[in-house]
Structures are given as structure tokens and as C-alpha cells.
Amino acid sequence: MDTLTPILAAAARVDTGDTAWMLTATALVLFMTIGLGLFYAGLVRSKNTLNTFMMCIGAMAVAGITWALVGYSLAFDGTGDLVGGLGYAFLKDVGFEPFGATTIPHLVFFAFQGTFCIITVALVSGAVVERMRFGPFLIFAALWSLLVYSVLAHWGFGGGWLIEGGTLDFAGGIAVEMASGFSALAAALVVGARKDYGRQALLPHNAVFVLLGAGILWFGWFGFNGGSGFGTGNAGVLAFTNTMLTPACTLATWFVLDLIRGRKVTAIGAATAIVVGCVGITPAGGFISPAWAMVLGVLVTFPCYAIIVWRPRTRVDETLDVLAAHGTAGLVGILFIGFFAQADWNGISDGLVYGNADQLLWQTLAAVATPAYAFVATFLLLKLMGLVVPLRATEREEAIGMDVTQHGEEAYASGEGAILVTTEAGLEGPRPVAQPGAA
Amino acid sequence: MDTLTPILAAAARVDTGDTAWMLTATALVLFMTIGLGLFYAGLVRSKNTLNTFMMCIGAMAVAGITWALVGYSLAFDGTGDLVGGLGYAFLKDVGFEPFGATTIPHLVFFAFQGTFCIITVALVSGAVVERMRFGPFLIFAALWSLLVYSVLAHWGFGGGWLIEGGTLDFAGGIAVEMASGFSALAAALVVGARKDYGRQALLPHNAVFVLLGAGILWFGWFGFNGGSGFGTGNAGVLAFTNTMLTPACTLATWFVLDLIRGRKVTAIGAATAIVVGCVGITPAGGFISPAWAMVLGVLVTFPCYAIIVWRPRTRVDETLDVLAAHGTAGLVGILFIGFFAQADWNGISDGLVYGNADQLLWQTLAAVATPAYAFVATFLLLKLMGLVVPLRATEREEAIGMDVTQHGEEAYASGEGAILVTTEAGLEGPRPVAQPGAA
Amino acid sequence: MDTLTPILAAAARVDTGDTAWMLTATALVLFMTIGLGLFYAGLVRSKNTLNTFMMCIGAMAVAGITWALVGYSLAFDGTGDLVGGLGYAFLKDVGFEPFGATTIPHLVFFAFQGTFCIITVALVSGAVVERMRFGPFLIFAALWSLLVYSVLAHWGFGGGWLIEGGTLDFAGGIAVEMASGFSALAAALVVGARKDYGRQALLPHNAVFVLLGAGILWFGWFGFNGGSGFGTGNAGVLAFTNTMLTPACTLATWFVLDLIRGRKVTAIGAATAIVVGCVGITPAGGFISPAWAMVLGVLVTFPCYAIIVWRPRTRVDETLDVLAAHGTAGLVGILFIGFFAQADWNGISDGLVYGNADQLLWQTLAAVATPAYAFVATFLLLKLMGLVVPLRATEREEAIGMDVTQHGEEAYASGEGAILVTTEAGLEGPRPVAQPGAA
Amino acid sequence: MKLVIGIVRPEKANDVLEALYRAEVRGVSMSRVQGHGGELDRVETYRGTTVKMGLADKVRFEVAVSDEFVDATIEALCEGARTGEVGDGKIFVVPLERAVRIRTGETDKSAVTPVVK
Amino acid sequence: MKLVIGIVRPEKANDVLEALYRAEVRGVSMSRVQGHGGELDRVETYRGTTVKMGLADKVRFEVAVSDEFVDATIEALCEGARTGEVGDGKIFVVPLERAVRIRTGETDKSAVTPVVK
Amino acid sequence: MKLVIGIVRPEKANDVLEALYRAEVRGVSMSRVQGHGGELDRVETYRGTTVKMGLADKVRFEVAVSDEFVDATIEALCEGARTGEVGDGKIFVVPLERAVRIRTGETDKSAVTPVVK
Numbered sequence A, B, C: 001m002d003t004l005t006p007i008l009a010a011a012a013r014v015d016t017g018d019t020a021w022m023l024t025a026t027a028l029v030l031f032m033t034i035g036l037g038l039f040y041a042g043l044v045r046s047k048n049t050l051n052t053f054m055m056c057i058g059a060m061a062v063a064g065i066t067w068a069l070v071g072y073s074l075a076f077d078g079t080g081d082l083v084g085g086l087g088y089a090f091l092k093d094v095g096f097e098p099f100g101a102t103t104i105p106h107l108v109f110f111a112f113q114g115t116f117c118i119i120t121v122a123l124v125s126g127a128v129v130e131r132m133r134f135g136p137f138l139i140f141a142a143l144w145s146l147l148v149y150s151v152l153a154h155w156g157f158g159g160g161w162l163i164e165g166g167t168l169d170f171a172g173g174i175a176v177e178m179a180s181g182f183s184a185l186a187a188a189l190v191v192g193a194r195k196d197y198g199r200q201a202l203l204p205h206n207a208v209f210v211l212l213g214a215g216i217l218w219f220g221w222f223g224f225n226g227g228s229g230f231g232t233g234n235a236g237v238l239a240f241t242n243t244m245l246t247p248a249c250t251l252a253t254w255f256v257l258d259l260i261r262g263r264k265v266t267a268i269g270a271a272t273a274i275v276v277g278c279v280g281i282t283p284a285g286g287f288i289s290p291a292w293a294m295v296l297g298v299l300v301t302f303p304c305y306a307i308i309v310w311r312p313r314t315r316v317d318e319t320l321d322v323l324a325a326h327g328t329a330g331l332v333g334i335l336f337i338g339f340f341a342q343a344d345w346n347g348i349s350d351g352l353v354y355g356n357a358d359q360l361l362w363q364t365l366a367a368v369a370t371p372a373y374a375f376v377a378t379f380l381l382l383k384l385m386g387l388v389v390p391l392r393a394t395e396r397e398e399a400i401g402m403d404v405t406q407h408g409e410e411a412y413a414s415g416e417g418a419i420l421v422t423t424e425a426g427l428e429g430p431r432p433v434a435q436p437g438a439a
Numbered sequence D, E, F: 001m002k003l004v005i006g007i008v009r010p011e012k013a014n015d016v017l018e019a020l021y022r023a024e025v026r027g028v029s030m031s032r033v034q035g036h037g038g039e040l041d042r043v044e045t046y047r048g049t050t051v052k053m054g055l056a057d058k059v060r061f062e063v064a065v066s067d068e069f070v071d072a073t074i075e076a077l078c079e080g081a082r083t084g085e086v087g088d089g090k091i092f093v094v095p096l097e098r099a100v101r102i103r104t105g106e107t108d109k110s111a112v113t114p115v116v117k
């Protein structure tokens, strides 16, 4: 949003080129949630594949609707300090005219922002896969998208106290990355660890899905970061290019750390590195030079890597390490801006290194307030939900697997021993099919 | 096409922004056919995986060529009532100047429309997988693309009687969705049921492919619907945004119906819901408000869900339910326009609810004529083909599986027990490899 | 680059539409490398899946960095005959102003070209999968990207002797296709054949990955070719449309050859045909008419098909046939321009058939010089590396599989028999987990 | 008691299960195997590589039965699995000295007769 | 010597391996099987198709042991695999006439006791 | 008759098939198993989780032969599967009381000699 300030003067009209890019960017970000589903599904055991993927699909359904009904309005209507108004509720006044000072139709702006809400909700699911019941997750997704995402989106993007104060967040270090990461931690604590956590080896059942999913995420991230300039202007172009450079550096650094740790470069590690690099550059994309973006790619690797190695040694089963990959990298990116933002490149503000200490102050504020709000709000939300409805499956269900118990399906069904229950009205006397055990 | 009428006045010149978006949209739609192949491949048994995927690849080859040679011309040359002329045959006069009143090069318009023809042919294959021979399918694909797709594309897009009369079809409720759905029904009847249909449980062998495939389809559909305004104008933007809202509502509704029916939300159902929602909004995308698009998302679910539950109880083995997901949803979408089209949003015409009964009339005409033509033409085409060449594999081949019998390959080969036949000219005395059983 | 000459006059300014398309194209090409990883991973045995995919991911890390540091500069700085200067090293002077006569920001041009470097390096890995050690491959990738790719990119795109002399190469027949193909041959010869090559059947373990990978490649190729006009101008539009037509014709031709050879159309063959068709049109895309593009699609099939059938009969284990699919098809495409380039379509130059013999001469020069340089340089590079570090894994490691030995992971882990080593600091007395065999 | 091992065509697996059920045989374990016997090899082609596939997919049933059930089990397997074409498979009968039901520790005969719900 | 076959729940596989290890049983082979017995069928739905799943995933252990080890092995299997609910599985003991260690050609008893590293 | 069970390295499976073929053994079934024995554990790492892999992939052959073929079969298995390193696998011989060819109902010896085409 802030990237608009400089051009606020300019009379806003829809530009076909900017709109063309934003339509592409929006589709790319929506596709990211599919990629995330695949990434997550590959990381769990095969008996929980579908449930894990379905949490992302569920987010697309639930958050897609809440966003249109009120979420968007709460995030982007007006400049209230803590939350927006209801002026855009039920898509009121969301039409073809450009939004604010952008050069794209309001509808496109709305859709683009909606895809952010969706993927953020999906990200949180990584903390509770393999044990949280599907129904309660859907309810959680709906409430969280309003109580946490929309609020933080308002703070960081939509005219809330952080952005108004001067915090720079290009593509969602606040509302997407730190919000999902620290909410994931809270969710993991409330829902509790999987029954076999720490006692058995729970391994990714399909690393190819993990790599392909990470690849789709990187692909989509060009829309995520590159689109956050809301057009083809300098900010978007800079963020786009940095989205190629930063993850490359993170990958290389991760390779080195893997070699030092286990003398082997791991594939799951590489997939993680891609995500970490993309997250790191998310807040900073349009504000720092390509050179600093590469440095960021290197630096962001260390804390994330450390947490990923350390977390499983704790009792906290934050299963897919959303905190490490998103919360931490997002926080690093937010702070990095405070040091290395460069007005020469972003036309808005310098960081400490370039003589503007205030920037670092505001970045630090964001890095403190966001995690606090996300963690507390999510913790309370799930605790309250837990009073009304059981959040997790029974031990027995967990043992059998969530796919069968939550969805009544197997990811990889062979059909052997499956007996048709639906009888064919049409066929006279269909020969009965095997029914062993039906005593 | 009709979306052009308003701007027919405007002097047409190529706009870089519109062209940029249409290039993207074209690539997205072509990618949909890959996604469809994956979606279909996941829904069949593992022994038929490649054959199923290959029918989509085959459509890309065959329909891609027929489209360039004559199909495009038959669809888009002139305003003949039933079929277009041959003026554009062999790409004659298809060059860089804008097509009609569009602001994009004719070549791009041709390519964009070509991707529609390809995926429509691929869709039909869903009715005959796991038993139809590959060769005959390729012949069918070539003929069908000309006799059915091009003709209906002319009716709905290219200047035929429906569009000229006033039928509104934004992105292919006629030529793509109803055409494929009702042709699929005919194809299933002519080719006949799989030998084990109704007697054994024939289950999807990889639900992850189904979900990923559906995700790729949704992703591509933004180009499919969003590109059908042939630029970044209001119509395209509206259709694009609706393509995010409608499927979200369909998903949520499907979840509810699943819960009511089996107390479990299914993943295959979710994947199906995504397709149904995208299909539903296809004809209506650029004509109805976002709010009505969400309502459509809810409404379209019911008939499609009902047919999907009911169809397997009949003797009709329309294997992958193209009729339910595409034919039905497309028909609902076409009729929905008749009621809820809004000139305020589309600048062209109102529906019944907004006081224009004629619109509903023309929509109904399309909803009657298209299925009739598609069904009859496909039925006759396959019947005639059947006289010349056997359409389906033998029972034995069906039992062994289409991958091995039609393509001489396995989708998931382990290599154990495989004996090299090709000998290495280069290697002196290569040690012979195991040849058990070669008596 | 040459495509710029005509508009060199025009005062260059950034166009939002052209930029929008180039951002999309850049993301698409980066996604191709992921698709390639999937394509390659499906073609190998399951025990080498991750290692194969990781070579492509590794290229994204290593080549992404070398490109930013010096590669880009060596390729595109100035018009030195053999190699560019260091003016752009460390991204110096790479900013928002348009590059040369293009209408897109320099940063976008840089990023777009960078994705080409990355995928070319990844392509070469196809020659050495299932046996080359991962570490040495990364080193090779870094050096090759500078010594071979940047140099040939300078020759063909960046102002070197070929382009200056008059060679036409639209999207990389020289630097990408021939470079990777003939380097692959050299790499296969230096690294040597897999131990079981020619003695056992080494089959693709997942043909669905192969088809999906090929589909992603085709999808991305629209950005690869369509973006090589650096905007939405005629050249890019023509190349884009041809990228749809040529592979369709290659697919159909491949089907026919498959039928003749084995009476069955193969899926792996179809996936290969898609790649071959896309490669064939790569150099010629913006220079020949759609009609000739379709002819090219047919013609290019024959030599590639022949080499793919013949190569495994030799002792050359160029494992994934990069030479056949890329080197050969690229060479055919380069020569095809010499005959059928049409100034009417490309506004630049005619081929022999249209009365300009010089063009063929310059195309032939490129078709001789490029393979020679690529082969020799790669051969020497690997030979020298081989003196310092062992290039391939031991027979034992090869037997166990590269995933476990190089990366310490399995692509499809079940977790059975896996014993947690990391102990849970947090949990008091975690019950010890099974440790059979730990004597 | 005997351990009856039956190797059959995958497409016949459900028919075999049904036949066993009809024969009152309740407990059974099955797994996928690949077999070689008198069947013709399939030829498969992957790019330039042409191979003869000497193995065919089969399903292996393992049924522990008390002696009086052996014949019934064999008949059920034959009835469910026979197509008359080469490749139908084999049945092997191996002596079974002990059987234990893990849940209860019951042994032998009682162990191989599942609880009736 | 005997060949002890144990069919257990997949989620208990690691517990069984541990129990066998504790019982000094070193050599073992396992494979995935599907079994039918007294367990209730699962109902699954795929679009319009509703099916009863009559088979449950199990893991099959195959352990060759010298006679004095048989009881210990059976106990280990029971201890590791028991949950007390229907579906815990079975153990079958089959006579083993010969055992050969391929690497060395050693036979019988020595063959079934792995080298200690 | 005997049922000969051979557990070998996957990479040796084709060599074993060849050796069996040379030994005139025509009928055979094989399946993938995982085994534990004297082999060193592999260490694998997945993000923060490091594990010791106690099981190695193996291929299990099951061959029913008439008594006079037993030794030839064992030799073939050893010849095809031996590398000399720990992990080569084992051979188990179990008595086979009956064998039936499903297609024809033939039993015993004739059942285990496949039709020669």
C-alpha cells in the first residue's frame, strides 16, 4: 500500500499493462495455495495425505467466502488504527474504477488481496496436520481469517497504525508470514503433539511432491511479491527480480549448512530453503537493492535452519515448521528493511545503514506487535473453540489415519477388497460382489 | 465475442496490455489440458493411468492441427447461421492486425481459441477411458473437433444463430461445457460400459493427482474466463474475479452436501466441486455481478451433486462424469444468465430479474439446441466409426490394462524381470541378461 | 536481441504492457526448470529420483548466483566478438531504465535472461544422472554456466560474432539447445556409463511425472519463446503462436513413427515429442510463418526420433537423451531458419527459399561452431575437474541408489524400521524406540 | 492345520475373496507379487529401450485353516481365480504347526476362526 | 528350525521390531499385506461410488529361528503387536527344513544368526 | 516337494531370475520386502529429524519345486544373489505338501512344471 503514497498525486486511471500483470499475479498467488497443499501433503505420512491437502483446499473455500463478505472490508476500508470499517462489506462499492491510487480496477485489487488471505490461512494448517479434525479446522479457518488475518492485513497494508506510522512491509511480512508463523506455534500448543511425536519417526511420504510443491510456490511467489507493487512500476519490478535472487542465495547457503551438519545436501532441505528465501524477501522485496536482497538470502538462512534443527528436539510438535520457515524468515525480512532499505531504489525511505534510524524503530515495532497479536489471538481462539468442540481426532483415528477417518477416502486406493455398496438400479440381478467378513 | 459489440465503434488497434494478458491467458488454457490429463489419470485405476493421460495429450496434437487447418475458420469466419466459411482455412489472413474489434493480434486470438478447442476434445475422453482404443480415439478427436466443436463454437462465439440472436455465453457454456458434457453421454452409450462396471469397485488410484489436477484447472480457468473478454477491460476483469468467488462457494456447498450424505467431506468431491464451480461461472462470468456469481456457486452444486450420486446407479458408465460436472453446470450457468444478467455490470443486457425476458428465451434456446446437437452428432459419429473400426479394447486387454495393451508401457515400472531386447552394438560380448520363461 | 535492430531507432521507454508480459514470461521460464526436474525425476529409477530432481534445483541455486555476479555481464555487456565485458558485473548499472532498445526495465531483462542460464545448466544434468556425485555437479554447474553458457549466450544473443555477423536465433537454439545437447554428449563420455547400462533394463519409474513435467515445460515454453521478443510485439506474438503449432505437429508425427516402429503410441515418446517440438521452434519462432512452423514440427521429429532409437544401442550412456531432444532439434531449427525465414513475417531477413543464401550460411556457421565449442569446452572442463575430484559415485553407492548415498533421503519413505536418533530434550524419559540390529 | 498359499491374477482377487467368503473362510491375508511361469512375455518400449517383461502381476493369498477346511479353501481359490488361460496361478499347501491370535493369545484352531460380530 | 510368520498392525511394526530386538532376534523380513478377519469394514465414498473396504493394511513379519527361539519370538510378536482390539493379527509357525546364508553358504542354525558387528 | 524362499538384494533380482532360468526352474513368484540383519543402519535426515534406517530393501523369491530340484534352486539363488558383502540374504526351505495348478486343477509335481510353449 505505502508504495502508493508517492503516486497518490497522480490522477488514477486504469492502465491495461498494470492490470494485465495484476490479473496474472492474482492467478499465480491462488495457485500457490495448491502448491502449498502439495508441499504439505508430501511432508506427511501417506495415511494423512488427503487430509493435509484438504486443509489448503478448505482454506480456499472458507477464507475465499469470509474475505468477500467482510474480511476485505475489515482490512482495507479506511484508516482506523486497529481495524477497517464495513464500507466494503459484501463487496459494496467494489467495482471497475481503480482502487485508491492504483491503476487497476478495484475488483482486481480485491481478488489479489483475497488470494493472500487464503494462503495465509492454509499456511497455519501446517502446525496441526495429522491430528486436527477437519470440521473444527474449517471453523477455525473462517474465524481466524477475520480475527487475525484481516486485522493484521489492516495494520500492515490497509491503513492501520503500523503502515500509517511508517512500517514498511512490501508483500506481507506482517499479515502473511509472521501472522501464520506465530499463529502456527499457538495452534500447535493448543492442539497438542501427535501421539507418536518424539517416539516414532514420522517421515515425509513423498519428497517429489515436496519439491514440486516448493517449485510451484516459488513460481507463484513472483506474483505474490511482483504483484505487490500493484502494477509494472519500479517497486514491483524490483521485488520480482529480488524474488529470483534471494531464494537462490538461500538455497546455496542451505546446501552449505546441510553439508556441515550431515555431510549431505538434502532435498527436503532444499525445498524448505526455497520457501525460506521467498519468505525472507517478501517484506523487503520492493525496498532493497538486488545486492542487499542476495545478502538477505544468505542471512535469513541461519535462524531458520537453526530453528528447524532445534524445534523437533522440543515437545512442541509444530509439525511442518511454519514458525521456522515463515514466522522467522518474515521477521528477519521485516527487520532487514530497517537496516538496508534504500530510497534510491524504493523512492520512499532509507534504513538505518542509510541514515534513517526511525525506519528500524518502526520495523522493530512491527516485529514485536505482530507476533504478539497473532500468537495470543490464535491461542485464545482455539482454546475457546476447544471448549465447544473437540479439536483433535481420537488416538484410534490418528492411528488409522486422517484420510480414512476424516474423509472416508484413501489417497492411493487399489480397489482390492472393496465391495460395491451402491447397487445398480439399472442392471438386472447384478452378480453380488465379494463380501468377505460381512458376518 | 458479443462482448465486443459495444466497442465495435472504437477504432481497433493492438494494445500492449491487452495483448500481454491474452498471451498469458492462452498459455494458461493450454496448461489446463495438462491439468485435466492429471485429474483424469488420478481418477482411473493405475493400469489405465497413461492411456487416460494420453487421451488429453492426443487431443493437443490432433485438435491443435485440425484447428489450424480448418476448425478455426469454420468457427470464426463470417456470420453464417450454422457454420463459418473457409476464409481463414490454413491460417489464411491470420496475422498481426487485430481481429475484429479486439485490441489483440489475430494470431493471438486464433491461438487463444485453439486452446479451447483442444481442452473440449480432451474433456470428452472422460466418458470412454479405461476401454476405448487409442487409435480410434485419435480419429474421433479429429472429426469431433470439426463436426461438433467448430460448429458449436460458431453458434456461441463465432457469429452463428445463437450469438447473433442474442444468446449470451461469455467463455463457452455452449461450445465447451454443454458440448463436452452431452457428447460424453453419447460416447458412453455408444462405446458401452467397462466390463467390471457395476460389478466391482473401480476406484481412483491417486487422489493427489486428482487434487493437483483440479488445482491446475482452477489456475488455468482464470485465463479461460478472464481471457474471454479478449483484454483487460471490464468484462474480463469481472469474469476473472468471479472465477475466484464462484468455485469457493461451490466448494463450501459441496462440503455441506458431503457432510449430509456421508458425514464426511471427501477430497475427490472437493476436486469435483472446483471444476463444477469453474464450469458454472464460465458462461456467466462477464455478465453477472460478483454477488450473483456467489449465489450461482451455491445453486450449481445441487444438480451436479445429484447427478454424480445418481449416475453410477444406472447402467450408463459415463466414467468420469463429464455430463454431471460440465454439461449440467454449463447448462445451469447458461440459464442463470437469463435471469440474473445485469447491464449495470456487463454493459450489454439484463436478465429476466432485471426486466428482460428475451434474454432468458435466448438462453433457453441455447440450453436446448446445444445438448441436442452435441448428443446426436456425437452419437452418429461414433456409431459410424464403429462400423469401420472396433472402438473398444477386448475384455482381455481391458483386464490387463490399457497402458500395457495400448501403449506398451507401465506408468510405474520397476524394471524387475525386465529383459533388455535392444542389444548393444557397441559392447563386445555384453553378458546376456536374465531371460526366464523364454522357452 | 537482433529482433531489436528494427526498432533501435525508436526512443526506448518502458511500456507497461510489454513489461507485464515479460514479468509473466520470466516466471514461466523459471517454472520450466521445476518442470524439467519432474520430467527428469520420472525418467530415472526410483532410487535416484531425488538426486535427479536436485540437480535441477542445484542449477537454480548455483547458476542463479553466478549469473548475477558475472555471467550476465559476460553475456550481454558490449559487442566483443567472443565474450562480453564486466560492465554489468555484480549487477552494476542494472536498474529500472530500459535495456538497449527494449521497452522493459533492465532488471526484467536481466532476470529473464537469467532463467535461460539456469534451465540450460539443468538440462545438461540429464546426461549424468544416476551416477554423478552431487557436489562435483554443483561445481560443474557454476563453471559451466560461465565458461559455456555465458560465452555462447554472447555469441547468439549478446553482441558476439554470430549475431553480429547475421545469425538469427530467436530464443536460444545456440546458447540453450545446442549448448546443452552437445555438452551433454561430452559429459556422458567423460563421466562414463552407469554400471548396469546395457546389461539391465533401466526404466522410468514414474511416467506420470514425465508427462506432467513435459506439460509444465510446454506451458513455460510460451514464456521462453513468446518472451524472446522482449514484449508484445509481432516477433513475440508470432513465436508464441508457433510454440503452440510446432509441438502439436511433432506430437502427431511422433505418434506415427511410434506406430510404425512398435505398433503402439508411447506416453514417454509423447512427452519427448513435446520437448522436441518446443526445442525445434525455439530458434525459429519469431522468424518463420505459422505454416512453416508446422512443417518444422514434422521435419524435426525424424532426426530426433532416429537418434533416440539408435543411441541406446551404442555404449554412450547419454542417459536422458539431451543430445537427441535438445542438441539435434536445436540444430535443425537453426538451419531451418536459413531456408524458410521470411522477412514478410519477421521484418528482418529472408532465408534461402526466399532468395537470401547468406542467411543459410550464417545459420550453418552457428550450427558448426556452437556444437564444437560446447563439446570441447565441456569435455575439457570435466576432464580437468576429474583430476581434482572424483566425478562419479562408487559402484556400491550406485547400486544402493543416489538418493540415499548423496542426499541421505528416500523419495518415498514409509518410516517403518526408522529409529529416531534425535532425542527429545523436552520429554522426560521418552520410551526408547525400536533399535533392532544395533548390536 | 495348514497354511494355504494361493497365487492368482489381480483382476480375480475380489472374486477369490468372495469365493472364500462363501466357503466360510473368514481370515485371510493377501499381498501383491510378481510371477513368472508359462505366460508369454510382454514387450514394452521406453524411448530407445525395448524390453521383454518376464513377470506378471499377481496377488498372493495366505490362508491358515484347520485341516478340514483345506479342500474347501482350495476349491474356493480355484473357483474364484480360474479363467482357463495360462497364468491363472498356483496353490501351495504348507504344514502349519502353530497358530496364535495375538489379541488373545489363543492358539491353534480357535486362533484361525475369527470372532463373529 | 521354524519359520515364524507374524501379521500385525502397521502402526505396531516398529514396536514389534523393538520387541524382537529385545528378544535377541536379529534377522527378520517384513512386507506390507492386506488382511481380512473380524474387523469391521470401513465405508469409503468416491464420487457416486460407495464401497465397503473388507481389507485392512497389515505388516507381515517373517522370522526364521532355531527351535529354542520360537517361544521368545512369539512372545515378542505378541508383546509388540497387541492392542487388545480386534485386528491385532496372527502368528503362524511353519517347519523350516533348511536355511542358507547366501553370502557364505553356511546352512541352518548358523545361517539364521546374523554376524555381530 | 519343497517351497524354497529366497531373500536377496533388489539389484540382484534380475541376476537371480537368470540363474533360475539357467537352472531350468520356470515358475517363480517374487515380492518386495524389507529386511533387517547384520547390515549397518543407514542414517537419514528429514529437516530436523534424524533417523537410523534399520531395514534394507530386499526381494523375496518363492519357488515351489519337486525335491530333486531343491539343490539346483538353492545353488541358482546363491549364484545369482551373492556379492560377498553382508546383506546378501537368506534361503529358507519349507516342506510343501500339495501344489495345485489353478487353471487345470492338476496337482503336485505336474503343477509346478509350467507348460512349455
Ligand SMILES: Nc1ncnc2c1ncn2[C@@H]1O[C@H](COP(=O)(O)OP(=O)(O)O)[C@@H](O)[C@H]1O
Pocket (backbone or CB within 6 Å): D007, D034, D035, D036, D037, D038, D039, D056, D058, D085, D086, D087, D088, D089, D090, F026, F027, F028, F029, F030, F062, F063, F064, F065, F101, F102, F103, F112, F113, F114, F115
Ligand atoms: N513353481 C512355482 N513357484 C512359485 N510360484 C509359481 C510357480 N509356478 C507358477 N507360479 C506362479 O503362478 C503364476 C502363474 O503360473 P503360470 O505357469 O504362468 O500359469 P499356469 O499356472 O496357468 O500354468 C506365475 O506367474 C507365478 O506367480
Ligand SMILES: Nc1ncnc2c1ncn2[C@@H]1O[C@H](COP(=O)(O)OP(=O)(O)O)[C@@H](O)[C@H]1O
Pocket (backbone or CB within 6 Å): D026, D027, D028, D029, D030, D062, D063, D064, D065, D101, D102, D103, D112, D113, D114, D115, E007, E034, E035, E036, E037, E038, E039, E056, E058, E085, E086, E087, E088, E089, E090
Ligand atoms: N486364517 C487366517 N489366515 C491368514 N491370515 C489371517 C487369518 N486370520 C486373520 N488373519 C490376518 O490377521 C489379521 C487380523 O485378524 P482379525 O481376525 O481381524 O483380528 P484378531 O486376530 O484380533 O481376531 C487379518 O487382517 C488378517 O490379515
Ligand SMILES: Nc1ncnc2c1ncn2[C@@H]1O[C@H](COP(=O)(O)OP(=O)(O)O)[C@@H](O)[C@H]1O
Pocket (backbone or CB within 6 Å): E026, E027, E028, E029, E030, E062, E063, E064, E065, E101, E102, E103, E112, E113, E114, E115, F007, F034, F035, F036, F037, F038, F039, F056, F058, F085, F086, F087, F088, F089, F090
Ligand atoms: N532369521 C531371519 N529370518 C528372516 N529373514 C532374515 C533372517 N535373517 C536375515 N534375513 C533376511 O536376509 C537379509 C540379509 O541378512 P543379513 O544378516 O543382513 O546379511 P547376511 O545374510 O549376508 O549375513 C535381511 O535383510 C533379512 O531380510
